[in-house]
Amino acid sequence: MSGAASPTLALPSASPELTERLQQGLVRVDQRVRSVVDHEDTFIAAASAHLTAAGGKRFRPLLTLLTAELGKDCTDEVIDAATAVELTHLASLYHDDVMDAATVRRAVASVNAAYDNSTAILVGDLLFAKASELVAGLGAEAVLIQSQTFVRLCVGQIRDDRPAPEGADPVDYYLGVLEDKTGALVATAARYGAMFSGCPPETVEICRHYGELLGMAFQLADDLLDITSDSAESGKTPGTDLREGVATLPVLYALASTDPADDRLKELLASDLRDDALHAETLGLLRKHEAVEHARMHTDAVARQAQHILDPLGESPALDALRALAVGVARRAG
Structure with missing residues (x-):
């Protein structure tokens, strides 16, 4: 090949x-x-x-x-x-x-x-x-x-x-999906590196936990990028998840709003967004909505948690890089 x-x-x-x-x-x-x-x-x-x-x-x-x-x-x-x-x-x-x-x-x-x-x-x-x-x-x-x-x-x-x-909290359900769908493999990636370089079990477990949180931050940032970025910046078509009917974290936060001013956005989010005009209107309203900032704050909090998980391991160039990686992954959303 x-x-x-x-x-x-x-x-x-x-x-x-x-x-x-x-x-x-x-x-x-x-x-x-x-x-x-x-x-x-x-x-x-x-x-x-x-x-x-x-x-x-x-x-x-x-x-x-x-x-x-x-x-x-x-x-x-x-x-x-x-x-x-x-x-x-x-x-x-x-x-x-x-x-x-x-x-x-x-x-x-x-x-x-x-x-x-x-x-x-x-x-x-x-x-x-x-x-x-x-x-x-x-x-x-x-x-x-x-x-x-x-x-x-x-x-x-x-x-x-x-x-x-029915009866499940949509946000908790979605975050649980991300833990399995993205967090699990990133956790294994971090765990394997520590395992096969001879780290003690305590360090291996810290790396596993760090990796799971890092994977969550990575996917949550992707959710935000889908809404906030333009195609020239990210290489992706904005609003792909919206068009496919995927309710990511910003969408779930917007749907949970009780403000009557959000009724039009909620109506659009429940509609078929394969229609270009409806899709463009939805993306425009969602980009201005506080749900995006709420989701960004959650993403940053997960990244900070990943950083703090590493505290018992002290300081080293590799740990500095791991801490910076968590922030970098979360802030890809801009």
């Missing part, structure tokens, strides 16, 4: 020495990913590498490498764990695009659009299997963690596709 460009590191708070080590680690992970997804069947190889070749942030493997800095060394086991996390994430994207009937991912045609739904599902399954195969070489505890993470990913996706049950 043809090689993708090496990933670039976006962690401006890191020292030059730490940046260099992380960059080297990301190159190793990228090489490992490309090696694992390759296949003797050229069709399978191309479909498996479709999103890998398109690039991506490599946010999760970066986190694995960064928490490994809290231990002794970036071992081959750390690289395999980071690779498994990235493969699991890629597999989930293949399945997400089928469920969402997406046509574009990472500025290229999504796999379901480039091939078909059946291929996208099966290749997603193949990538999950490849991730599990890697983790099997890391020991029984890693296999259990991978299995539990996969369960949570599936539960989060199933619950995300359904409205909050």
Whole structure:
């Protein structure tokens, strides 16, 4: 298969020495990913590498490498764990695009659009299997963690596709979905780095908790970006979630308003926003609504909680970078 460009590191708070080590680690992970997804069947190889070749942030493997800095060394086991996390994430994207009937991912045609739904599902399954195969070489505890993470990913996706049950608080339900759908895998990424660099169990658990909160902040910031950014800034089409009828945190806060002045916005949010005119009106009203600031404050609070989780570990360049990462992730919304 043809090689993708090496990933670039976006962690401006890191020292030059730490940046260099992380960059080297990301190159190793990228090489490992490309090696694992390759296949003797050229069709399978191309479909498996479709999103890998398109690039991506490599946010999760970066986190694995960064928490490994809290231990002794970036071992081959750390690289395999980071690779498994990235493969699991890629597999989930293949399945997400089928469920969402997406046509574009990472500025290229999504796999379901480039091939078909059946291929996208099966290749997603193949990538999950490849991730599990890697983790099997890391020991029984890693296999259990991978299995539990996969369960949570599936539960989060199933619950995300359904409205909050009658009597449940919609905000609490949504945050619970995010904990499973996004927080679980980011938590595992952070946990693996500490585990396979020889950190004590207490540090591993702190990293797991930090990762879960970081994943939440990451997804909540994405929710805000969908509303507040323009396409030139984010590379995404604004209001995609609105058009698809996804009630993210700002929308849920707006729907909970009892102010009669918000009646028009609530009416629009309950309508079919595939209509361009209604979509534009809704996005305009929502951008000016206090619900956006309320959601931003919640996102910042989750990021601060992630920072404070690290307090028992003291100070180091890696911990400084982890604390800055939490803020950076949350404030991508501007």
